[in-house]
Amino acid sequence: MGAATEAPMSAADAAKAAYELRKAKAIERANRPHITDQPITMKNWWRHLNLLNIYLIVIIPILGLWAAWYTPLHKYTLIWAVLYYFNTGMGITAGYHRLWAHTSYSATWPLKLYLALVGGGAVEGSIRWWSRDHRAHHRYTDTDKDPYSVRKGLLYSHIGWMVMKQNPKRIGRTDISDLNEDAIVVWQHKYYLWVVAFMGLVFPSAVAGLLWNDWKGGFVYAGILRIFFVQQATFCVNSLAHWLGEQPFDDRNSPRDHVITALVTLGEGYHNFHHEFPSDYRNAIEWHQYDPTKWCIWTWKQLGLAYDLKEFRSNEIEKGRVQQLQKKIDRKRATLDWGVPLENLPVMEFEEFQAECEKGRALTLIAGVVHDVTDFIKDHPGGKAMIKSGIGKDATAIFNGGVYLHSNAAHNLLSNFRVAVVRGGCEVEIWKQSAKENKDAVPAVD
Amino acid sequence: MGAATEAPMSAADAAKAAYELRKAKAIERANRPHITDQPITMKNWWRHLNLLNIYLIVIIPILGLWAAWYTPLHKYTLIWAVLYYFNTGMGITAGYHRLWAHTSYSATWPLKLYLALVGGGAVEGSIRWWSRDHRAHHRYTDTDKDPYSVRKGLLYSHIGWMVMKQNPKRIGRTDISDLNEDAIVVWQHKYYLWVVAFMGLVFPSAVAGLLWNDWKGGFVYAGILRIFFVQQATFCVNSLAHWLGEQPFDDRNSPRDHVITALVTLGEGYHNFHHEFPSDYRNAIEWHQYDPTKWCIWTWKQLGLAYDLKEFRSNEIEKGRVQQLQKKIDRKRATLDWGVPLENLPVMEFEEFQAECEKGRALTLIAGVVHDVTDFIKDHPGGKAMIKSGIGKDATAIFNGGVYLHSNAAHNLLSNFRVAVVRGGCEVEIWKQSAKENKDAVPAVD
Ligand code: HEM
Ligand code: HEM
Ligand SMILES: [Fe+2]
Ligand SMILES: [Fe+2]
Ligand SMILES: [Fe+2]
Ligand SMILES: [Fe+2]
Numbered sequence: 001m002g003a004a005t006e007a008p009m010s011a012a013d014a015a016k017a018a019y020e021l022r023k024a025k026a027i028e029r030a031n032r033p034h035i036t037d038q039p040i041t042m043k044n045w046w047r048h049l050n051l052l053n054i055y056l057i058v059i060i061p062i063l064g065l066w067a068a069w070y071t072p073l074h075k076y077t078l079i080w081a082v083l084y085y086f087n088t089g090m091g092i093t094a095g096y097h098r099l100w101a102h103t104s105y106s107a108t109w110p111l112k113l114y115l116a117l118v119g120g121g122a123v124e125g126s127i128r129w130w131s132r133d134h135r136a137h138h139r140y141t142d143t144d145k146d147p148y149s150v151r152k153g154l155l156y157s158h159i160g161w162m163v164m165k166q167n168p169k170r171i172g173r174t175d176i177s178d179l180n181e182d183a184i185v186v187w188q189h190k191y192y193l194w195v196v197a198f199m200g201l202v203f204p205s206a207v208a209g210l211l212w213n214d215w216k217g218g219f220v221y222a223g224i225l226r227i228f229f230v231q232q233a234t235f236c237v238n239s240l241a242h243w244l245g246e247q248p249f250d251d252r253n254s255p256r257d258h259v260i261t262a263l264v265t266l267g268e269g270y271h272n273f274h275h276e277f278p279s280d281y282r283n284a285i286e287w288h289q290y291d292p293t294k295w296c297i298w299t300w301k302q303l304g305l306a307y308d309l310k311e312f313r314s315n316e317i318e319k320g321r322v323q324q325l326q327k328k329i330d331r332k333r334a335t336l337d338w339g340v341p342l343e344n345l346p347v348m349e350f351e352e353f354q355a356e357c358e359k360g361r362a363l364t365l366i367a368g369v370v371h372d373v374t375d376f377i378k379d380h381p382g383g384k385a386m387i388k389s390g391i392g393k394d395a396t397a398i399f400n401g402g403v404y405l406h407s408n409a410a411h412n413l414l415s416n417f418r419v420a421v422v423r424g425g426c427e428v429e430i431w432k433q434s435a436k437e438n439k440d441a442v443p444a445v446d
Numbered sequence: 447m448g449a450a451t452e453a454p455m456s457a458a459d460a461a462k463a464a465y466e467l468r469k470a471k472a473i474e475r476a477n478r479p480h481i482t483d484q485p486i487t488m489k490n491w492w493r494h495l496n497l498l499n500i501y502l503i504v505i506i507p508i509l510g511l512w513a514a515w516y517t518p519l520h521k522y523t524l525i526w527a528v529l530y531y532f533n534t535g536m537g538i539t540a541g542y543h544r545l546w547a548h549t550s551y552s553a554t555w556p557l558k559l560y561l562a563l564v565g566g567g568a569v570e571g572s573i574r575w576w577s578r579d580h581r582a583h584h585r586y587t588d589t590d591k592d593p594y595s596v597r598k599g600l601l602y603s604h605i606g607w608m609v610m611k612q613n614p615k616r617i618g619r620t621d622i623s624d625l626n627e628d629a630i631v632v633w634q635h636k637y638y639l640w641v642v643a644f645m646g647l648v649f650p651s652a653v654a655g656l657l658w659n660d661w662k663g664g665f666v667y668a669g670i671l672r673i674f675f676v677q678q679a680t681f682c683v684n685s686l687a688h689w690l691g692e693q694p695f696d697d698r699n700s701p702r703d704h705v706i707t708a709l710v711t712l713g714e715g716y717h718n719f720h721h722e723f724p725s726d727y728r729n730a731i732e733w734h735q736y737d738p739t740k741w742c743i744w745t746w747k748q749l750g751l752a753y754d755l756k757e758f759r760s761n762e763i764e765k766g767r768v769q770q771l772q773k774k775i776d777r778k779r780a781t782l783d784w785g786v787p788l789e790n791l792p793v794m795e796f797e798e799f800q801a802e803c804e805k806g807r808a809l810t811l812i813a814g815v816v817h818d819v820t821d822f823i824k825d826h827p828g829g830k831a832m833i834k835s836g837i838g839k840d841a842t843a844i845f846n847g848g849v850y851l852h853s854n855a856a857h858n859l860l861s862n863f864r865v866a867v868v869r870g871g872c873e874v875e876i877w878k879q880s881a882k883e884n885k886d887a888v889p890a891v892d
Contacts, residue, residue: 102827103827139828139850175828175829175831175832177829177831178829249854249855250853250854250855252854275853276853276854276855277855278827279825279827310825312855312859315782315783316855316858316859316862318778318782319782319784319855319858320854320855320858322775322778322779322782323854323858324854325771325775326775329768329771329772329775332764332768333768336761336764336765336768337761338765379725379756381548381549381724381725382585382621383621383623383624385621385623386621404585407696407721407722408695408696408698408722408766408769408770409695409696409722409723409758409762409763409765409766412762412765412766412769413758413762416762
């Protein structure tokens with residue numbers, strides 16, 4: 001501090017200079033255009049590929065398939081591979097997704113450790129990395145900041161976003177301070193490659209190798225191919241679940257509910273519900289829907305391993321359902337023909353209405369509106385005589401129960417026949433009658 | 447005419463006297479209390495029974511079952527019985543019901559004759575009698591004038607109304623002038639017993655007898671038991687179709703849609719639709735629904751036997767569906783908790799709101815409404831930090847996309863936390879800012 005010096009650098013100054021240099025380089029790096037900012041050309045396309053990911057999710061499975069050709073499938077190994085498939089899948093769905101990304105329940109440390117381990121065995125990145133992206137996916141669904149936006153194509157949301165390099169600055173930022181405070185998350189992130197190697201390949205091979213001496217089968221089937229199936233299944237949450245099915249809660253964004261997606265993804269298929277109620281530990285709310293992840297979490301609760309299972313009140317869920325249904329109905333209603341709106345109809349005098357009928361037009365007055373039923377008489381389900389009895393008259397009462405209480409459909413049909421509104425409407429006849437009965441009665445004037 | 451005479455009666459006078467006598471007797475008969483006006487007692491219960499009907503729909507089938515025990519079932523006779531079952535059933539559904547009762551299409555005389563004959567073979571009364579009752583059923587559905595009102599019990603609507611005597615005066619009156627003008631209807635009514643005897647029993651026995659010499663089997667299986675099955679199946683339209691299923695078009699009355707009823711009744715199971723659109727020749731409107739009666743009518747049209755098939759426009763049908771759905775939603779909406787209505791909230795000054803927050807209450811102002819989120823902070827799916835940033839402030843913009851565009855579910859949830867309305871609402875801060883920027887600005891006063 002104080003005056004500037006020309007004297008040889010002190011240790012502190014040297015450190016400061018080194019820091020400035022690192023900072024300048026970091027800034028320069030940050031400002032350098034990212035490869036994704038450049039269009040894909042014949043010359044640079046390979047620089048757009050994320051080779052590590054291609055290796056992990058494409059090359060290795062192909063090698064695995066090739067190896068499977070030469071590897072007999074032991075019955076126990078098959079059972080073990082399926083069993084381990086469910087465990088590692090559960091690591092992603094119950095662990096990565098519902099526990100860490102959404103904190104939809106709390107877990108004791110033994111359960112957390114188990115989930116961090118088997119989740120690592122699914123080879124889909126560390127909890128920390130996965131949850132950060134997933135939170136961005138929820139916060140910025142379908143926008144450019146969504147790491148796996150289905151708006152960029154089904155294939156992109158399934159696998160493209162990993163196969164192609166991504167500009168990290170594009171992905172939306174999210175708060176993961178809670179994860180940084182979680183010792184197991186931090187540990188798993190730090191030793192991630194060890195976890196993957198051990199839980200992804202060593203452990204599944206060793207079980208088959210040590211217990212029934214099928215090291216190679218364990219490696220190929222319970223290791224490599226099982227990883228491939230778990231990956232593809234969970235990737236479906238990003239692709240299929242944003243593409244196939246119903247939208248009972250909100251249709252502004254892409255998430256959808258479908259039983260097929262649920263079957264493939266251990267219950268993550270009720271994805272429209274999930275995006276609407278992300279901190280609910282359930283994805284399926286009906287007992288008969290397939291959500292084994294929910295069933296596991298519920299069982300862990302009974303065993304004292306999980307607690308604080310969060311649920312949205314059914315009142316909130318039903319509100320959403322009612323609103324979305326209302327939206328659908330309103331849209332449907334707008335596509336239908338409801339007859340000429342009343343305010344667009346010409347006004348007719350009652351005498352005019354009667355005169356028209358005398359000229360032979362089949363007009364009938366119902367609820368103040370003149371209807372032309374000339375073409376309908378022959379089709380009237382109640383017979384020609386009945387409908388003819390209403391012509392030239394105010395048939396409001398007849399139509400509404402006086403003779404027959406017409407169905408809702410009949411009322412709808414009637415609106416198609418509207419041709420005019422009568423001045424004074426159905427009251428006209430009453431005035432005339434009262435004028436006859438009482439000479440002093442003053443007819444209403446409008 | 448002229449003066450009264452004591453002279454011996456002329457022929458004309460004798461006829462007149464006889465007429466007067468008949469008239470007096472008829473009036474006396476009409477005024478005599480009907481058996482149904484008397485309560486059922488231990489002594490008179492048998493007088494309440496309609497013995498002819500009991501004989502036709504209960505005793506004969508039992509005798510038939512007993513006879514079947516002693517009658518071997520020939521393969522051809524079985525096929526013939528099933529085939530004839532469909533023909534006589536079609537006589538009721540396509541003939542009695544859709545053609546004559548509802549005139550939902552027109553038929554050439556050969557088709558009419560066929561339908562009048564096979565319909566007679568179902569032994570359910572003449573076209574004239576059946577259609578009159580059925581029109582009353584539509585016109586007075588579920589009321590006392592409905593001949594087979596399900597409101598009197600499922601069993602009553604199925605068979606009770608035939609087993610018990612009915613007061614003819616109770617049944618609603620309907621216009622059947624069109625049927626009285628139809629030569630085939632009049633003929634069938636006049637020779638009804640002959641038609642029943644021939645088409646119900648003689649013809650089915652003769653086919654089996656003459657072609658493969660199984661007179662007895664033809665009589666028992668294609669005659670008696672087939673009649674029993676056709677009767678029970680078509681009776682289901684009056685019972686099951688008013689009791690089981692959905693009500694997509696109107697739920698004020700009892701008719702319901704169900705695939706089971708459709709399967710039993712040759713397609714008459716979409717009965718909610720049918721009561722709403724009785725003159726539509728279809729009962730099922732979707733191609734994948736089971737309505738063989740419709741398929742037959744359509745085929746007859748292709749063959750030139752039927753014409754003028756009536757259909758309600760899909761616009762009319764969809765209008766009904768939308769309205770019924772709207773009714774359901776409105777009912778559902780009324781059962782849900784939508785938070786304290788805005789007009790019931792107390793009014794707060796903006797300063798009061800801030801003061802409360804300083805005292806430690808977690809209040810946030812969104813769209814002019816103060817929300818108490820104290821208990822929700824720990825559950826906020828976007829993290830504690832985020833929601834805390836909105837406390838003591840007008841968070842309208844933050845909540846609506848400034849930081850995160852909250853879902854519809856979040857908006858619904860928010861309404862549960864309402865505690866007050868702020869005077870001036872979200873504009874208050876803007877005024878303060880503008881007052882700082884421009885000393886002359888006049889804050890709005892309300
Ligand atoms: C003015 C326009 C009219 C329209 C658009 C109309 C429409 C209909 C429709 C669609 C039905 C079938 C059943 C239903 O959906 O409720 C029906 C049945 C009936 N209508 Fe009308 N109607 C009109 C006028 C009248 C009048 C003026 C009368 C009586 C004076 C009348 C008497 C009946 C009766 C008695 C039935 C019952 C027929 C049955 O189910 O057997 N209608 N009408
Ligand atoms: C004041 C009452 C608030 C309520 C009732 C509320 C409710 C919710 C709910 C239910 C979600 C789950 C996702 C969704 O349904 O949209 C959510 C997510 C979120 N909220 Fe809030 N919120 C509130 C305030 C805030 C505030 C003030 C902020 C920011 C300053 C905020 C930021 C977020 C973010 C960023 C998410 C996304 C979390 C994710 O999907 O990973 N919220 N909020
Ligand atoms: Fe999603
Ligand atoms: Fe999620
Ligand atoms: Fe009915
Ligand atoms: Fe009918």
